[in-house]
Amino acid sequence: MTDTQENRGLVTQSLVRNAGAALRSSGTLCLRSLMDLCTLGEALVLLDRVESLDSVDRHSSPLTDRLEREGLYGTLRPTLSGGDLRRLLLRMPTELASRTILPDGQDSAARVDGDPLAGGGDPPVSLDDLVAQVDRLVAFHSAGEVGSERAYRSNGYLIVAAAHGLDYFPDFERGTFTAGCLQKVYRSLPMRLYEKVAESLDESLTGGDVVSEWAAISTIPIPPVGALVLDRAASPAEVPEALLRVREDFARYRRYFADFKAELAAADTIKERNRLRTTYQVLLDEASGPGAEVVSLAGMLNLTQSVVTAAATPTSVTSYGALLLTQPIEWMQRWWRRRPLSILFRMDGKLPRLSVYRDLVGKLWGEQAAELVLDELAERAQQQRLLLADA
Template structure:
């Protein structure tokens, strides 16, 4: 769990295992595993530390062990018990509650749940995100890790989102889960009652309607980041050298981490939407300067703390069963604080990474071989348009 002043993210053991796999088994390189490696590199450089949920069948990897030895990666047990988390789930908006699976035992390659381009087996990505989520609801028993179905694997990503929000952590989902986590965030905000948005607007003393609040507070914002993966791969003399170069790149961007931590702290204390807009503009410039040339982008959003108050009130039989109904009964000052004090959830968005992947081909060829570089570029071409269209459909109206 994050300590005061720390910038910490929840990652899955699958993300770390996937990143380690492509370093130890060059023949296993695919687009989703490569992008998980990139996401892990970015998380290591951008943040102070990474944490994963502990599990009885914990997956130990060389990369995870190296990061753990440096104090940058560790497992933890949630401070909320499974029973408390399940009670929280009963008060979530329906669109989120029915897409929640809590299970810490998530480690290893997702297997044939996804193809080489990262597409989830059995789903049609051309129908838009809402239909995609409906398709996941209808999925049956495509095997994933162990006896877990694809459906459970996708929704367990939302369970991690809830745990991260409850503990004040950022969240880096692994590649194939990104669209489903992004879609869940959008649907969570949209499913809250209109009266709650009226209460939030009133508490902020700003004339914003519900739609404007969703657009302002729930929409993804992009911030500049250093070209982390490209730097690490360009400097590595071999796949075995990647962890060492990752730690060196991390050390170079201490100033960036300080700016990013300051940005998050100031954002949580901003009292008005106007202040938040100014902060975003100011820190986008500072982060761009600290990123150096050839910077990339990462998209971020905020996750409502869906556990606050509801956990304490969950045992009260006379209270409303709807989370939204519970919220609108709170004092105005409480609603304002609840709305403002949300942890950031960094989502590794494919729409900002995919257009640049052709530039990585020579780096992939250097470390994995020319054939691997050509194959990866083909996978990008096969999946990029599909996912960009899918994510574009997910943006708030």
């Protein structure tokens, strides 16, 4: 496995906090905490380890304490300073930089009425619409300052993860906004950059394969981690132990996923990358077992190579695209192949097992919690399916 493709990921403090809150008592369960608990479980099946940024109010719970003792959860202390990250941000594509607030350790999980991230108001019909709605909130601080700032901070985590070569797991209410911003970034990059990538791979732009392969949000099968963990636990307090057992059961899946990323980074052509996707789709589906669900994968920008690190030319304001266009063909090929992933939670992938989740939530948190949470899950899963349909 290459240095830039380590099987680790960055998770937000919000995700960790919400997952821990789900296990405190029946009164704390909501859709957000249940989904972030499922996301954390899926991250630990996919990856060897997850990390969150250090902060003065770093969240701790019986769940995180157990994961830390097992070496599965830890602290990311960025190798780039805050100043370096801010200078790096100056060179990012405008579509990303203008929608980014760098993490400052105050990762609020608050929600506001009318915020698209909280599911209020009319459901957006595309990722572009979602991003536009959040952009409008920024112009009217009294209407949604907290929610819009949280959305923009999500892209700060994206940049930190990409700068350290880590996969990124946004929390439940940030995932689709992250997907929308990545889509806008790839659409905003100059066509000459795509041409240079195609040249480095000895590919033609005629069929559109480079552009579509670069910007696509694809899906992979994943074990039904949430359902299996909840099934094995007799109470919320038993969930951490159940999660560790499920993780152990899917060691083969985790190995396949690590191999998939490593081979994808080494593939010389788009044809070979497509062949790998087909091969590993079958392997991952088989290793997922019955009732497989899905997560989405979106390629992030590769910020790990020296020309785009802030320390290289700390006072430069040269644009990201312009910097890339000056690089040799071999460098460009490595840069393109070694992009880390943003891994996006898919509620709609749980719809076929909705009755299973309803029974499991009722068993652990009570029938009233099951009715409220699962009704919201069904409604919002359909909205998410529409959002991601155009990606």
